[in-house]
Amino acid sequence: MSDTTMTKPKARRGFGFYVRIYRKILVQDLKSKMSYRADFVISTIGMIMTNLSGFVTFLILFKNFPSINGWDYYHMLFLYGFSLIALTPVQCFFDNNWNLRFQVQSGDFIKYCFRPINVFFYFMSEVFDVKGLGQLAFGIGTLVYAWVHIGIPVTPLVIAKLVLFLLTASLFMIAIMNAAAATCFWIVGSGYVMVIMFRFKDFAKYPSNIFHGVFRILFTFVIPIAFVAYYPSLAILESENVPVLTWCAPALGVLFFYLSYKFWMLGVSKYDFTGS
Amino acid sequence: MKKHTFRKHKLEGTDKMENAIVMKNVCKDFKILNRHEGLKGSIRDLFSRDYKTISAVKDVSLEIARGEIIGYLGPNGAGKSTTIKMMTGVLEPTSGEIMVNGLVPYKERTKNSERIGVVFGQRSQLWWSLPLIESFRLLRDIYMVPKKDYEEMLELYRSLVDIEPILHKPVRQMSLGQRTLSDILAAFLHNPAIVFLDEPTIGLDVSMKAKIRSLIQGLNAEKNTTVILTTHDMGDVDALCKRIVIIDEGKKIYDNDIEHLKSYFGSYRTLRIRHADDTWEERVIDETKEDVMDVIMKKQKEQKIKDIQLQEISTEEVIKKIYENSAASKESAAVSDVAEKKEEATV
Ligand SMILES: Nc1ncnc2c1ncn2[C@@H]1O[C@H](COP(=O)(O)OP(=O)(O)OP(=O)(O)O)[C@@H](O)[C@H]1O
Ligand SMILES: [Mg+2]
Numbered sequence: 001m002s003d004t005t006m007t008k009p010k011a012r013r014g015f016g017f018y019v020r021i022y023r024k025i026l027v028q029d030l031k032s033k034m035s036y037r038a039d040f041v042i043s044t045i046g047m048i049m050t051n052l053s054g055f056v057t058f059l060i061l062f063k064n065f066p067s068i069n070g071w072d073y074y075h076m077l078f079l080y081g082f083s084l085i086a087l088t089p090v091q092c093f094f095d096n097n098w099n100l101r102f103q104v105q106s107g108d109f110i111k112y113c114f115r116p117i118n119v120f121f122y123f124m125s126e127v128f129d130v131k132g133l134g135q136l137a138f139g140i141g142t143l144v145y146a147w148v149h150i151g152i153p154v155t156p157l158v159i160a161k162l163v164l165f166l167l168t169a170s171l172f173m174i175a176i177m178n179a180a181a182a183t184c185f186w187i188v189g190s191g192y193v194m195v196i197m198f199r200f201k202d203f204a205k206y207p208s209n210i211f212h213g214v215f216r217i218l219f220t221f222v223i224p225i226a227f228v229a230y231y232p233s234l235a236i237l238e239s240e241n242v243p244v245l246t247w248c249a250p251a252l253g254v255l256f257f258y259l260s261y262k263f264w265m266l267g268v269s270k271y272d273f274t275g276s
Numbered sequence: 277m278k279k280h281t282f283r284k285h286k287l288e289g290t291d292k293m294e295n296a297i298v299m300k301n302v303c304k305d306f307k308i309l310n311r312h313e314g315l316k317g318s319i320r321d322l323f324s325r326d327y328k329t330i331s332a333v334k335d336v337s338l339e340i341a342r343g344e345i346i347g348y349l350g351p352n353g354a355g356k357s358t359t360i361k362m363m364t365g366v367l368e369p370t371s372g373e374i375m376v377n378g379l380v381p382y383k384e385r386t387k388n389s390e391r392i393g394v395v396f397g398q399r400s401q402l403w404w405s406l407p408l409i410e411s412f413r414l415l416r417d418i419y420m421v422p423k424k425d426y427e428e429m430l431e432l433y434r435s436l437v438d439i440e441p442i443l444h445k446p447v448r449q450m451s452l453g454q455r456t457l458s459d460i461l462a463a464f465l466h467n468p469a470i471v472f473l474d475e476p477t478i479g480l481d482v483s484m485k486a487k488i489r490s491l492i493q494g495l496n497a498e499k500n501t502t503v504i505l506t507t508h509d510m511g512d513v514d515a516l517c518k519r520i521v522i523i524d525e526g527k528k529i530y531d532n533d534i535e536h537l538k539s540y541f542g543s544y545r546t547l548r549i550r551h552a553d554d555t556w557e558e559r560v561i562d563e564t565k566e567d568v569m570d571v572i573m574k575k576q577k578e579q580k581i582k583d584i585q586l587q588e589i590s591t592e593e594v595i596k597k598i599y600e601n602s603a604a605s606k607e608s609a610a611v612s613d614v615a616e617k618k619e620e621a622t623v
Binding site for chain 1: 306311314315317319321322361364365366367385386387389390392394396399400401403405406410413414417418419420446
C-alpha cells in the first residue's frame with residue numbers, strides 16, 4: 001500500500017504557527033471586508049456614533065457630579081480612556097463569542113472540531129471585528145488628553161507599565177466574555193448571560209470604590225469588572241499607596257483567562273453535536 | 277500476493293494499521309434533558325436529573341480496509357451521522373472500541389484529524405468570505421502540506437474536474453452544488469487516509485451529482501483514499517460502492533458486497549409494462565411466488581400492452597425491501613411482545 005498512509009513526523013504547531021495562521025486569515029478577511037465598501041463605511045460611521053454617544057453621556061454625567069469619590073474630571077477621563085482601550089481586544093479578536101450559541105444550537109459548531117488545530121483558536125480566528133479599532137482610537141485620544149492634563153511624566157518605565165496593565169485589563173474582559181459565551185454549552189437561554197455580562201462592562205469606567213459591600217466583592221472577585229480598568233489604571237495614576245490588588249492584577253488576569261479558556265473547552269468536550 | 281496472505285494471518289491486535297477503521301461493539305447513547313422554558317427554566321435544567329436516554333448506535337462492529345469506498349446506509353435517524361461523529365473523534369462512544377488509522381479518535385482528536393477529511397452535506401467548512409483558492413492556501417498551512425504535494429493535488433483536481441470557474445469565487449457567492457464540490461475538494465486537499473462524506477449529494481442536480489461521483493471515484497483510485505459515504509441516493513451507491521453497510525435504529529443489519537445483496541433478492545425482477553397510452557407501469561415480482569408470464573398474461577387480458585421490459589431488481593428496490601423487512605420484523609416483534617404481555621395478564 002502507498003506510504004502516504006504512514007504517519008509522517010510533523011513539525012510542531014507552536015506559537016509561531018498560530019500567529020502566522022492568524023495573520024493570514026486576518027489579511028484575507030480584511031481584503032474581503034474592504035471589497036464590500038458600503039458595508040465598511042456604514043459600520044465605521046455606526047461605530048463612531050456609538051462611541052460619541054457614550055462619550056457625551058459621560059460628559060453630561062460629569063457636569064452634574066464634578067467629582068466621584070474623590071476622582072476629579074481628568075482622572076475620570078483617564079479611567080474612561082483606559083477602559084475603552086482595554087475593551088478593544090475583546091471586541092476585535094473575541095467577537096465570535098457572540099455567535100457561539102447560534103452555532104452550537106444549529107450544530108454548525110462541529111466544523112471547528114475537524115481540524116488539527118486548537119478549537120478555541122480556530123473559532124476565534126474566524127471573526128475580526130474592525131469596529132474595535134475606532135474604539136481604540138477614541139480611547140487613545142481620551143487617555144492622552146487626560147494624561148497631559150494630569151501631568152503624569154512620560155518615562156520608559158511608565159509606558160512599559162501602561163502596556164502591561166492595559167493587557168492585563170483586557171485579559172479580564174476577555175475572560176468574562178469567554179465564560180459567559182461558554183454557558184451556551186449547558187443552557188439554552190444563554191443569550192441573557194452574555195448580554196448581562198456585556199452590560200457590566202459599563203461599570204468598568206467608574207472607580208470601583210463607588211461600590212460597597214456585596215457589590216464590591218462581586219465586581220472584584222466573581223465578575224472581575226473592577227479589574228477591567230480601575231485596579232490596573234491605579235498603577236499609572238497612583239505613585240504611592242498602590243493597592244496590592246493592582247500588583248496582583250497581571251497574574252490574576254492570566255489566571256482568569258486560563259480558567260475561562262478551560263471552561264470554554266470543557267463545554268466543547270461536553271457538547272453532543274446536535275444536528276445531522 | 278504474498279503480502280496479502282501474510283496480512284490475513286496477522287493477529288487481531290497487530291492489524292490495526294492494515295485496516296483504516298476498526299469498530300468493536302460500539303454503542304452510543306444520548307441523554308436528553310427534558311428542558312424547561314426561560315431563564316428560570318434553564319437554571320433549573322442545570323441541576324435537573326430529568327433525562328431520557330436515546331440509543332443512537334447499538335453494538336456496531338465493523339472493519340474497513342484501506343482504499344475501500346463503503347456505502348453506509350440506513351433510513352433517517354438510523355445512526356449514520358452519529359457513527360461518523362464517533363469515527364472523527366468529536367463524539368465519545370458510550371461503550372466499545374474504535375480505531376481509526378490506528379488511533380483512538382476521541383482520545384487523540386487532533387492527531388486523528390490530520391489524516392482524515394470530513395464533509396457534512398449542506399454545512400460548509402470553508403471560510404465564508406474568502407475565495408476558494410485562499411481557503412485552500414489556509415488549509416495547506418494548517419495541515420502543513422508540502423508545497424510540492426499541494427501543487428500536485430491541484431493538478432490532479434484540474435484533471436478530474438473543471439475547477440477554474442470556482443477557484444476565485446468567494447464561498448458565500450457559490451451555488452449549493454459549487455459549494456459542495458469545493459468542500460469535497462477541501463476535504464481531500466491534505467491527502468488524508470480516510471474521507472468521510474455525510475450525504476454529499478443532497479440537494480444537487482443530476483449533472484452535479486455525476487460530476488461529484490466521478491471526482492470521488494477518481495480521487496479514490498489515484499490516492500487510494502478510504503471513503504465512508506452516507507447517502508439516501510442509490511445512484512451514489514451504484515456508481516461508487518462495492519460494499520455496503522446498512523444500519524437501522526442503530527443496529528447493523530447488513531454488511532457485504534452489493535452483488536451479494538442483489539443475489540439475496542435474486543428471485544426478484546422488476547417488470548415494466550408500456551400501455552397503449554405510452555405510460556410505463558412498474559412492478560417488483562418475486563418469481564418464487566408469482567410467474568412473470570402469468571402476470572403479463574393477466575395484464576394483457578385487461579388492456580393492450582405495447583412493450584415489456586424485465587430487469588434485474590434495482591439497488592433502490594433492494595434497499596427499500598431491506599428497510600421494509602427490518603421494519604416489519606420489528607413490528608412483528610412488537611406484536612408478539614404485546615401478545616406475551618396479554619398472556620401474562622390472563623395467567
Ligand atoms: N446530539 C444528539 N442529541 C440527542 N439525540 C441525538 C443527537 N444526535 C442524534 N441523535 C438521535 O440519534 C438518532 C440517530 O441520529 P443520526 O443523526 O445519527 O441519524 P442518521 O442516520 O444520520 O439520519 P439521517 O439520514 O436523517 O441523517 C436519531 O434518533 C437522533 O434523533
Ligand atoms: Mg445524518
